[in-house]
Structure formats: C-alpha cells, structure tokens
Amino acid sequence: xxxxxxxxxxxxxxxxxxxxxxxxxxxxxxxxxxxxxxxxxxxxxxxxxxxxxxxxxxxxxxxxxxxxxxxxxxxxxxxxxxxxxxxxxxxxxxxxxxxxxxxxxxxxxxxxxxxxxxxxxxxxxxxxxxxxxxxxxxxxxxxxxxxxxxxxxxxxxxxxxxxxxxxxxxxxxxxxxxxxxxxxxxxxxxxxxxxxxxxxxxxxxxxxxxxxxxxxxxxxxxxxxxxxxxxxxxxxxxxxxxxxxxxxxxxxxxxxxxxxxxxxxxxxxxxxxxxxxxxxxxxxxxxxxxxxxxxxxxxxxxxxxxxxxxxxxxxxxxxxxxxxxxxxxxxxxxxxxxxxxxxxxxxxxxxxxxxxxxxxxxxxxxxxxxxxxxxxxxxxxxxxxxxxxxxxxxxxxxxxxxxxxxxxxxxxxxxxxxxxxxxxxxxxxxxxxxxxxxxxxxxxxxxxxxxxxxxxxxxxxxxxxxxx
Numbered sequence: 422x423x424x425x426x427x428x429x430x431x432x433x434x435x436x437x438x439x440x441x442x443x444x445x446x447x448x449x450x451x452x453x454x455x456x457x458x459x460x461x462x463x464x465x466x467x468x469x470x471x472x473x474x475x476x477x478x479x480x481x482x483x484x485x486x487x488x489x490x491x492x493x494x495x496x497x498x499x500x501x502x503x504x505x506x507x508x509x510x511x512x513x514x515x516x517x518x519x520x521x522x523x524x525x526x527x528x529x530x531x532x533x534x535x536x537x538x539x540x541x542x543x544x545x546x547x548x549x550x551x552x553x554x555x556x557x558x559x560x561x562x563x564x565x566x567x568x569x570x571x572x573x574x575x576x577x578x579x580x581x582x583x584x585x586x587x588x589x590x591x592x593x594x595x596x597x598x599x600x601x602x603x604x605x606x607x608x609x610x611x612x613x614x615x616x617x618x619x620x621x622x623x624x625x626x627x628x629x630x631x632x633x634x635x636x637x638x639x640x641x642x643x644x645x646x647x648x649x650x651x652x653x654x655x656x657x658x659x660x661x662x663x664x665x666x667x668x669x670x671x672x673x674x675x676x677x678x679x680x681x682x683x684x685x686x687x688x689x690x691x692x693x694x695x696x697x698x699x700x701x702x703x704x705x706x707x708x709x710x711x712x713x714x715x716x717x718x719x720x721x722x723x724x725x726x727x728x729x730x731x732x733x734x735x736x737x738x739x740x741x742x743x744x745x746x747x748x749x750x751x752x753x754x755x756x757x758x759x760x761x762x763x764x765x766x767x768x769x770x771x772x773x774x775x776x777x778x779x780x781x782x783x784x785x786x787x788x789x790x791x792x793x794x795x796x797x798x799x800x801x802x803x804x805x806x807x808x809x810x811x812x813x814x815x816x817x818x819x820x821x822x823x824x825x826x827x828x829x830x831x832x833x834x835x836x837x838x839x840x841x842x843x844x845x846x847x848x849x850x851x852x853x854x855x856x857x858x859x860x861x862x863x864x865x866x867x868x869x870x871x872x873x874x875x876x877x878x879x880x881x882x883x884x885x886x887x888x889x
Contacts, residue, residue: 423457425450434464439490441469451477456522461485461529469495473517481529481620489514491537493599498592502633505685505718509595513608520612530621533606535651538626541567545650569600576601603627613637621646628655634694638665649708651675656709658682661694661721668702678709678736681726682718683750689720690749690788699726706733711741717776720750728757739769739803743776744791746784746815751792758799765806769830770798772820773813783816794821798828806832809851814840816863825849838864
C-alpha cells in the first residue's frame, strides 16, 4: 500500500497552524496515485474541512488529534440534507460524496469543537457552568438559551422565513444565517464500500456521524462522544443506507445514540429509499435519548434490522421506535435480542406513534400514515426503568405483530399496550412498583404465555396477568 504522510505535505502538527492545505495535498496525491493510505502521525492538527476521495484511507495513529477550526468562515454553505429534508448547511468538517472504497482508520481522535457552534439551554447546566459559558456569546432571555453569536440566535427566524417563501434552496440566501447552520461532524453521502474502524469522534457541532444513502458500510471499534447537554448531539445516524454493520463501538451522546432514519414526511416518501439490512452488535451506550432508535424520520421505510448483544447504561430510553402522523412509511422485520439495560430514565422499550403531541381522534389512512409491524424482542433484561414497555399505535394504524419473548425487567410502571394488534408476551417478567401491571386499550389478538407481573391488568376487567 502506498503511504502519504501529511507531514510530508507541509502539516505542522502544532495545534495552532492550520494544516488544511497539507491534508488537501496529501489526499489529492493519494487519490491520483490510484489510492492508498494518508497517514496522520502523532501530533495535534488544526484544520478546516477535510474532503476525502475514492480509494483513500485516512489513518490516524494512536494519540493523533485532528481539531477542526472554530472559524465559521472555513465552512462554506452547501446544499445538504439534515433531519430528513433538503436544506442548506455549513460543510461538514469531514465529508465525501459519491465515493467508493474509502476508509477512516486508526486510534486517533477527531474533535469538532462543537462548543463554538451549539446553543445551550440553561436548565441543562449547573450554575457554575452557566456562569462560565455566558461570559461570551449572547443570552436569549425569553427561552433562557445561550447562543455563540447574535447571528446564530437570529438564524432560526430567518430560516423559517426562507422556507415559507417557497424559493429554491440557495446558499447565498442563507448566508446571513451561517452561524445557525451547524454542520454534522462527519457527513458521507451516496458512498459505497465505506469502512470506519477505530477512531474517536467527539464534540460535534450537531449530529456526530451522518451516513446518507450509503451502501456496504462497516462501522467498528469506534467511540462517539458528545456532552449530554449538546443540542442535536446524535451519535451515529444511518439515513436511508443499505447493508450496514455496526459493532464493537461505544456511544455517549447528547441525543439519540445509534439512529436509523430514512427521510421526513413528503421529502422522505418522494425519495422512497428505505434504510435496510442493518446489523448492530456488541455496542455500548451510556448517555443518550435512545440507545438504538428507529425514527422519527422514517418516511422512506425501515426494514430488516437486527440488534444483538448490546448494553445500555443510563440512557433516557433503551430501544426506541418513534413516529407520528405525517411521516408515512413502513417499519418492519425488526429483531432485537440479548440486550442488557441499567438505570433507564423513561421506557426500556418504546414503540410510539405519538412522537409529537397530536389529537387522539383518528384521521383517514393515507400516505401520511406511519406503519409499524413485524417487530420482535427476545432475551432482554432491564434493571431499573421508569416504565418497562410501551406499545402505542394510532387508532387508524395499530402497531401489528409485536412479540416479547424472555423479558426480565424491574421498573416503576409496568406495560402499556394501546392501539395494537397481535401482541404476544411469552415468558415475560416485570416487577413494577406501581399499578397496573399492564394497561390495555384497543388491543386485539393479545396472547400471554408464562407472564408474571404483580397487579391487575387495566382494560381487561381487572384480571391479573396470570389469568390471561
């Protein structure tokens, strides 16, 4: 393999001099030679955006650190896709589009210096943290939010006006809102044969690693870390991707940790690309809104997902499925097994089609109607949760064919089943400290075999679990 050291192309590795041009030259030389490895030796590298090219491996040696610039002007505005819809954003610090055979390897670290970009909510900070952060930037008193600049604080209103105008996306129109348009740390779009093996990704301005419309992907042995208070601080977002394996990795995030998505509402349905054939194994999640999450942007569909042998410790929700009216799309053929959870703040398992507050009155079934079906949970334990299990469909779109097999949980609340069809509980043991053990509402085809949960079943005439 041909090796191209960034030092040979002018990198200073002193943490103060921008090495952007050295990375650009080394990557270009590697690509023009037919591919190879771009080596990042031990040192601290300050750089603007890095764009990979096909057949290039970016290899960070252990103890090497790439710190991305805090200068917003280094990140041009580009047409992109974020939270499931086309948009304009700042160019991601590490990116590539329509590439083949790319690798990011080694045990070094990418740091996005996200604190320069992110707003912070007062309620998420201690008094000392708030005092420290509010020495710079501006405070939005109405919402009690700190912003890094006045332009960032005003950017949201400008974006809403541009969206309402119906004008085509134009980076020039969005330029006054640049400070608000935080980039994802890593963004690869429409790439094939992608391997990410070994590095740490931390402190992103928005989402950490976003893979969009990629195929044949391996993510292994990575660590993804964001402060727990970081807005939009997702870990790994697999967005309308195919044939992906994620294993042996650790996540500690400010939002959902491992996220499976496929576009939002009309934009996702129009693209019509499912996220499919996904395997997630031997991963650990600490902080995070969800350990493994499907949705809420799932309008292109999600299917053929396997989650095995994972540990969640301290996440808000463990296994999380979320959607709402307007999304459309089908989530199906999902299997999650051998998952161990500890100290889950809310639900250990949640399937919820009321992600945003909405009326319980049914609406006509249409392309706006989300569908969840064919979902299996096996060999799952949870030591401490706010609630053990939630299955909450829509009256017009009940969640269908959900099975729970060999489940052991302790929690404050038990099981809620609402607007569902063909739900099976087999060898399920839930120790809940508050009644009822199971709340049932508009569920047809409920099958219970060897279940044990103290207390009555609300919604079935006060029966106990053992009577079902």
